[in-house]
Amino acid sequence: MTRTRTGTAGLASWMLALFGMIALAVSAVSGAPAAAQGAQGSVAYVLGPNDGINVIVYGQSEFNVQTRVKPDGSIVMPLIGKVQAEGRTVITLADEVTRRLVSGNFLKDPIVNVEVTDYASRYVRVAGKISQPGLIPLERSNRILDVLLRAGWVREGASQFVTLRRAADGKEVRIDTDALGRGQSDDIALQAGDTLFVADAELVYLTGQVNRPGPIQLRPGMTVSEALAMAGGVGASGSSNRVGLRREGEKERDVDQQTELKAGDIINVRERLF
DSSP: OOOOHHHHHHHHHHHHHHHHHHHHHHHHHHTTOOOOOOGGGEEEEOTTTOOEEEEEEETTTOOEEEEEEETTTTEETTEEEEEEEETTTTHHHHHHHHHHHHHHOSSSSSOEEEEEEEOOSSSSEEEBBSSOEEEEEEOOOOOOOHHHTTTHHHHEEEEEEEEEETTTTTEEEEEEHHHTTTOOOOBBBBOTTTTTEEEEEEEEEEEEESSSOOOOOOOOOOOOHHHHTTTTTBBBBEEEEEEEEEESSSSSEEETTBBBBOOTTTTEEEEEEO
16 A cells, blocks of 8 residues: 655655644743644644544545544554644644654555544633633634634623633733723733633712713723713702712712722712702
8 A cells, every 4th residue: 555746745745744843842942832833823723632633644545533532642543553642733643643654664655634623622711791601622713812702702791801810820810801802902822721701890880960870880090070971971950069989888978070980989979059
């Protein structure tokens, strides 16, 4: 069972394998985690246990395999036996299968392709006020913006911030989703096991002589003046100079229009004296 190809095609295959080995060596030296950098900085999916894959040897169907990566990270191929798949991309796994087929004298110059059929090992958790919460596989991009978009983005009534909790050390980072969507915030790269959580929006409450009393969503740096504007302004019998603020654990106190608000604040607009 042999298959011959032109010298040019053989050289191209050899060069592709060489570039794959160089990429793995660079990753190992830099201490990078299990995500491999592909063309133009894209992230190549790294295989792990329970991932479903197809291994196709073109023109040699007896070598084709549809399987899952075993808990020990391996797959089993006809004749060549166990092959380590965990920690490899589809390209580097195809290169390894090619090498094994050639070194075992089964095929002279095989063309091998590996495809992922089920992304099961590398995912992030997306929870809270999200349109489609759940487990999001890292098969396309590992950036926060892309993951949130794939999860349907944040829902109405959600906080402006998403909290990233790292699986590696439990550290948390708070990211402004508005700034993220506008490209004004770092689009952090995620790692398998990380969690993104979006809480309910933080609120402040307006009472008294305002046109639309009730809760409004607190924005970063929001002042009394801005909150009153969002509530439709001061009512006909109210006074913009007679505004009280009640904060948790404190008595109501007089404040001016430029006072910065905190979550849970209650703003009370009093009636005019005359």
